[in-house]
Amino acid sequence: MKTRFYTCLILISCSFTKIFAQQAGYIQTLGQQNKWVDSVYHKLSRRQKVAQLFMVRAHTNLGKAYEDSVAKVIETEQVGGVVFFQGGPGRQANLVNRYQHLSKVPLLIAQDGEWGLGMRLDSTLSYPYQMTLGAIQDDNLIYKMGQQVAYDFKRVGLQMNFAPDMDVNNNPDNPVINYRSFGDNKYNVARKGIAYFKGMQDAGLLTTAKHFPGHGDTNVDSHLDLPLLPFTRQRLDSLEEYPFREAIANNISGIMIAHMSIPALDTAKNRPSTLSRKIVTGVLKDSLGFKGLVVSDAMEMKAVTKYFPDGDAELQAFIAGNDIIELSLNLDKAILKIKKAVRKGLISQAEFEAKVKKVLAAKYWAGLNRLQDANPAGIVADLNRDATRQLIQQLSDAAVTMVIGSSDGIRLNPLQKTAIVSVGVDKYTVFQQELGQWSTGCHLFTVNKSTHVATLNRMLQMLKEYDQVYLSINDTRLRPASKLDYSSGVKEFIAALCSQNKTITSVFANAYTIAGLPGIEKSAGLLVCYQMSDDLQRSAVKVLTGQIKPTGKLPVSVNAFFATGAGNSL
Template identity: 70%
Template sequence: MKTCRLFFPALLFLIVLSAESAFSQGSFIDSISKQNHWVDSVYNKLNRRERIGQLFFVRAHTNRGKAYSDSVGKVIKDEHIGGLVFFQGGPGRQLNLVNQYQQVARLPLLIAMDGEWGLGMRLDSTISYPYQMTLGAIQDNNLIYKMGQQVAYDFKRIGAHINFGPDVDVNNNPNNPVINYRSFGDNKYNVARKGIAYFKGMQDAGLITFAKHFPGHGDTNVDSHLDLPQLPFTRERLDSLEEYPFKEAINAGVSGVMIAHMNIPALDTTKNLPSTLSRPIITQLLKDSLSFKGIVASDAMEMRGVTKFFPEGEADLRAFLAGVDLIELSMNSKNGAKLIRKAVRKGKISKEEFEAKVKKILAAKYWAGLSHYKPANPQNLNADLNRAAANELVQQLSNAAITMIKGDSRLLKQDSTKRTAIVSIGVTDRTVFQKELSAHYPNSTLFLVGKNTPVPQLNQMLASLKQYDQIFIGVHDTRLRPQSKLDYSSDVKLLIADLAAKPNSVISVFANAYTIAGLPGIEKAGAVLACYQKEDPLQRAAVKVITGQIKPIGRLPVSVNMFFTTGTGASL
């Protein structure tokens, strides 16, 4: 670490630190509203170019080679940016690169990531906690608070300070291509409660969080990464539904809010204008009407939802003037900063508003401990990030999420002496579900069905199953992300209906809950468990439910169809 990280004299630096009380994070929102000598001193030493640079956060990776890493380092030095947003890579590589970048930055950088389900959302060799849709089924929000604490530990362990999460969109459109399983569900009250529990856990453990995507991205059928979605609803509908979780999060003290790229005529009639660039939406609604005092971040400014109509730096300028405090992933940060400097010089924004934006970023740096920056420690990193307590919590969360949407848990555990078939569908190898369940049923046979198994083989298997007394079926979505529709052939889907119609059949769906709507006939099974995703802890949890070790206490967080609606779950 350099002896003088900041560029004002070392003596002044020491005076500023001694003037502050012992470092204490406390409430992030409260800290922004209070005068802070460190923030004021740093602000006064920055010139206009450096102040504007603090508002920009640029993209960083650790899997793109040295030339790419060096190019980011050059941007840090040349543009005086406020922070970085890391994407794919590994935790050790990222920790080391962050430490290097902090050394070349004249003012310590804020390090941000999207970690809706923890570091595993972006990095290899790290823990992935359950998706938010899975968490939406859990009835004990204290478990979600604990998850927030663990996620914060992981972030801080690798030198990160900001999680662009949680997602508090109300996903009331099953065909939503971009939110979907990233939401806690379609009930606004449940979404708000879960979102607050999650961000409070993170913030109480020292992480800056952002509720996203304001004013609500849950009822769209367009991915804003690819185009500009339109939200055609009335102001009354938006106020009562989409905005509800954000209002609750603001009242609960969330540190940041991220703005979506959506065109919303009821809130701003400007044609093709993304909400990210709308002053009526950001300043008048979010900051003034809803009294949000924290940091307002744009969604990624490289997304087609904004660049389609506002290319390059023009979008950055408009976002800045609309009320955005943190400009994320500009297409051309150098040009955007140049346009903003010109606008500030011409008085297009008041001195007070400009100063408040920059000081919010500086206050975030102080709250995150960057007034006395220390590099992250690479020692024992892998063990720390994959600690037993975190893995145990993942299993607890998984156990609490399993939802019995059909059947009676008292009848789930069938006779272990009878001939038992354990079928996993959508896979090519034996699953954890099969391996662990077969240990409880000595007289069992395992069957595998691929996503596109030919009809003759399906018929042959159905004929073989006639000699079994009971059947356990696992429906698996092996794709990286659990989409709303299974990528099975129609014949394999018909097989599931045939299996469901058999006596003593139990089906566990290790896939997005919405996929159940595309499996007609599944409601005829003796029991159906919604297990939400493919990961091993959910498979183990289903086995525990089937064998009576735990009770299925989850509740369906979304409406799937007329048979399985929001709140469905076993009455215990």
């Protein structure tokens, strides 16, 4: 009887251990002995251990010759991972399988998916941009989004998302972050980022907050040159680093380092933060206590290659404290230089071993110790499932922000003579078509980005005859910039139309564009909808027809009229 009792206790204990292992985050598993990690590590040569720290670029839209060249690098160098860029989901799943079979140690495969697979892959869905999400008041919706993104990533053979972006975007002219940020309020950025990465991590995906220590207040694109962050240590501690500090406290699995010159943290001239041991090890690892994966931003970017050519950048990034070095332009040279640096003791053997084992531990946590092929069968249908579409519509509904007017005051009267005007387009929009169905007597008008002034003046006269005018401002560009590319005549037309005291305006563009449309504040109602997606256009129609209330809040300060937090649902 006693023997049976103890056997039951042992079985129960083993079950709880198994459950904890399944639920434990990546950070919690670090420091624990892992037989698989130790076994793989001891089988690798020094060169192969160094190679585990590198990720190479891959595409599925550049043809077989390109795919074969990447395959050759994987097979020859036995790198640690791959970063996929543009292509399609079925092609990617097949190529992931091919590349995995070429590698003796399973590859850690990543992709940029700030708004899901749609950021890189055709035939997939895109979630709203992070600035749009920044307007949402229910963070649980963003957690659910994280879970769905994780499912999608794993479906195409990915284990890691280079997201979320946790930069505080307090510079409207930022050319590289901007709408990719949750906004300019550090608390909101932290909350939204944590909800997003927790959703992904709880669903078994590794995540990477970026771009430490904060890329939000720059006016230089680090893809093109080295940005300067000229602020004091106190400012950086209190503002830029805040979301990352909160992410660390909530067990983010990875952090990506920005390529920036930050004199307050490292006075070395033209040294990107990625290559600075004072920043990567001194600030991130030692001061902030981050134990997870430290990932460099792409080493092919001009912010790095302009000043550190021929594999020297990768060596400096390694010494600085990065655990994963992505997209080297000089892979063979870089591996040799790092191997030599390890042999000469430029970093301790213990630190080198910890880096490699951290990467291997990430692979184990992501399930690569029991690697299974990605299944391309039915993949497009699965990635376009109804549950995802419904969540995207929910997120869009929750983001719409009313900064002028009241729910009753902006509501469409179906019996009045109504004009629905869309600006910045050459054909009728989803907004016009959907809103038009609610009115018995409406007319649709379009204004392109450079419609002639004489035509605009005639239209203004015509629109005076309508009882209510619903105006939509649209940015049809792939990425919503801070300034609209409209002619001055079109901008004057918008101002004149808004001054007629019966115009309800909806902006399907970057919130910052409102600052470049003087006179828009005279609208009888103003909805900020952040981007031109079909879902957000349908959301605006729901608000204007009284189906939902607008609950979003501005995530950024636009100008003196519209500050962060503006928005009401009255």
